Amino acid sequence: MYRKTFEGMNCSIARALDQVGEWWSLLIVRECSLGTSRFDDFQRRLGIARNVLTVRLNSLVEHGVLEKKPVEGSERLFEYRLTEKGEALYPVLIALMQWGDQWSGHAAPVQVVEHRSGKPVDPVGLRIGARVLTRHDVRLEPGPGASRETIAAVNARNRLVFGEE
């Protein structure tokens, strides 16, 4: 356990992460989605050690989640922006946020509402169209990239849930 706790942060995503993992990377993505783009701002807002932040930012750039570009008009200053791949993490952030809202024991710091109507968004979850599904309504099937072990695990899960052969 090499990192400090996120508990003191005013953010349900961070509180969820405190319970289920080591998640500086997703918190950096969260910051980007709030408009943070500069090293010193990430550092200050997350309270993260500079060497750890450097490692995490480089890794996110390497994985194509962020891109690093010179600030317009400068040769020495850089900014970090979400790529399309990074933007696609938004549902993960919101799912974590909503889980933290419900289960962290803290009142929600942030609400997500539709801009136009002011209505809160629905809980992120399993659906087909307007129909909401629970995990008991779904079955797993091997996908095109399934290994033998995955196929076995999927079949075992379906037997367990649905009593199938």
Added chain:
Amino acid sequence: MYRKTFEGMNCSIARALDQVGEWWSLLIVRECSLGTSRFDDFQRRLGIARNVLTVRLNSLVEHGVLEKKPVEGSERLFEYRLTEKGEALYPVLIALMQWGDQWSGHAAPVQVVEHRSGKPVDPVGLRIGARVLTRHDVRLEPGPGASRETIAAVNARNRLVFGEE
């Protein structure tokens, strides 16, 4: 970086985690959702060191994500089950899985379909009823638990996205 890579696992959740964090805990939750309940089975299926697994399981029990109970008819054997709080992580797992499916560069190992109809579930994301929203359709508002810093960050984000005062 104290852990081994998850890259070799046949699981898009693991592949997503390899890119964005340290996530043994969520992989344990994934295993629980597949029906795994015994220490040796987690150990074998995840290829996780026994001492690390012990720490992670204890932490998940402490946080109320898992409960640990004696196996029926035994005094020395235990099993781990998801609590309601743990079950509520399902949308997070599915959101990560779908992100990994799309962005890991590997074909999907697993598909989630409605049991009754065989139809694949929709991508997890922001919605109100049947309407799908993008992150550009939503605004953040301070929730009941917002701190001063959160209020400032939320207002800054809304100014950035919507050009508001």
